[in-house]
Amino acid sequence: MKKFRGIYVKNDAEISVMRQAGGIVASILDELEKAVRPGVKTMLFEEMALGLCDQYGVKPAFKGYLGYPFALCCSVNEEVVHGFPSQRELCEGDIVSFDMGVILSGFYGDSARTVPVGEISEEAKKLLAVTEESLRLGIDQVQAEGNLYDVSLAIQKHVESQGYSVVRRFVGHGIGRNLHEKPEVPNFVPKGANPVVLKPGMTLAIEPMVTMGGPEVEILADKWTAVTKDRSLAAHCEHTVVVTADGPKILSQRLEA
DSSP, rough: OHHHHHHOOHHHHHHHHHHHHHHHHHHHHHHHHHHOOOOOTTHHHHHHHHHHHHHHOEEETTGGGGGOOOEEEEEETEEEEEEOOOOOOOTTTOEEEEEEEETTTTTEEEEEEEEEOOSOHHHHHHHHHHHHHHHHHHHHHHOOOHHHHHHHHHHHHHHHHOOEESSSOOOOOOOSSSSSEEEEEOSOTTTTOOOOBBOOTTTEEEEOOSSHHHHHEEEEETSSSEOOOOOOOOOOOBEEEEETTTTTEESOOOOOO
């Protein structure tokens, strides 16, 4: 593993391990999504995530990280990120975000998605669609010798063009042997930021966090759960991506058997 201006650049063998880790995360998220329905307590998803980590022979990345007490981040409605699994029951019309990470052979996989609970409102459907579209548009800008902030700009422009806001307190990040590495990957263009050149082998966790209202968040008494200050709905999508000479490659997709 080499560094370019403080950013780790992975070799093919390391990227292969990260692809396996990301594929496992995708498989876990698929199973969680299948179990979403009204009346389910969110602690079920934590239990499922732990069981699936055992099944796949990986370590849950978040459990114990900086003191976080669970394997899964499970955020409902106005909760943006870092929500705790609990005895809360999902209700028809809710939206729930799952953020999951694993460690495989010393490397991290990380991905997130927001899913509907039963039938949801048209407004909530649009929020989910815009968030997913902004992630896709951001990934499209992951080009060798390109500027990292083209990713940020693509996400911000799409979200704000739809009348929504991107959260500024939390951002994406580099990822590899550490869950959080350089560079930060904001979902907006920071004022006065110098260009960050993308090089083949850089691996990025890109994760738009989008609200129907304003961008401000506050942290609940548990010291982790971030909610929208105006209590508007929020959605969160994330993929781990590697920069290649042939364009972006998503590492957090389910591996074909």
